[in-house]
Amino acid sequence: MKYYKYFRKTSIKDKEVGRLFLEEIQKKNPKTFLEIGIFHGVTARNICNLMYKNHGSEFKYIGIDIFEEGDGVKNEVAPSFKFNNPLKTFYFKYLKRQNPYTAEGVKDLLSKYEKNIQIIQGNTNEILKDLNLKDIDYIFVDGGHDYKTVKNDLAYSKKFLSSNGVIICDDYNLSYAPGVKKAIDEFISENKCKHEIILERFAKIEF
Numbered sequence: 001m002k003y004y005k006y007f008r009k010t011s012i013k014d015k016e017v018g019r020l021f022l023e024e025i026q027k028k029n030p031k032t033f034l035e036i037g038i039f040h041g042v043t044a045r046n047i048c049n050l051m052y053k054n055h056g057s058e059f060k061y062i063g064i065d066i067f068e069e070g071d072g073v074k075n076e077v078a079p080s081f082k083f084n085n086p087l088k089t090f091y092f093k094y095l096k097r098q099n100p101y102t103a104e105g106v107k108d109l110l111s112k113y114e115k116n117i118q119i120i121q122g123n124t125n126e127i128l129k130d131l132n133l134k135d136i137d138y139i140f141v142d143g144g145h146d147y148k149t150v151k152n153d154l155a156y157s158k159k160f161l162s163s164n165g166v167i168i169c170d171d172y173n174l175s176y177a178p179g180v181k182k183a184i185d186e187f188i189s190e191n192k193c194k195h196e197i198i199l200e201r202f203a204k205i206e207f
């Protein structure tokens with residue numbers, strides 16, 4: 001199971017980590033997947049590939065992202081939006097004429113699966129309460145890294161999850177975003193759920 005980068009940015013920079021991440025998802029063989037924090041859609045595309053391989057067109061991917069740069073999201077410790085590779089900047093700016101960090105850019109990368117995807121733009125602190133999501137098999141929490149955002153994302157993820165569902169969180173032990181670990185640890189202890197730290201970065205939570 002290869003993790004492809006599609007000439008974009010992703011928080012899973014190491015392809016071997018990506019492969020192991022996909023292997024972890026595969027264990028549960030989800031049919032419905034929610035990703036909080038889509039960014040350029042690289043993990044989204046890899047997850048769709050995996051679900052397509054397992055279930056043909058019988059799968060659903062839902063992704064949520066604020067798609068916003070600047071001071072409004074500075075507490076969320078978002079990754080850098082600029083490419084380090086000038087070729088990528090050139091490709092998106094002049095050839096594709098597209099910003100990969102937009103709902104349109106992500107939908108373009110996921111166009112092969114257009115019937116199976118739902119891309120929602122918004123701040124999870126504001127929109128999750130109005131979303132009627134249920135029976136999601138797998139949720140990847142990788143959105144805002146502010147303590148209160150992770151608390152909120154986890155609380156709603158629990159409501160959205162199917163009975164045997166799994167939540168996996170990225171950046172459990174990030175020194176410059178300690179709120180992530182604090183929120184996850186509190187959630188685990190409040191809900192008395194099974195958990196495992198994988199590759200010293202992913203927190204897998206099961207009920």
Ligand SMILES: C[S@@+](CC[C@H](N)C(=O)[O-])C[C@H]1O[C@@H](n2cnc3c(N)ncnc32)[C@H](O)[C@@H]1O
Binds near residue numbers: 037038040143
């Ligand atoms: C680490 S990146 C996600 C990386 C992506 N999961 C991947 O594997 O490539 C975090 C994303 O969360 C989004 N984000 C940050 N705060 C958010 C919020 N409050 N609501 C929704 N999305 C948010 C950012 O725009 C960014 O795209």
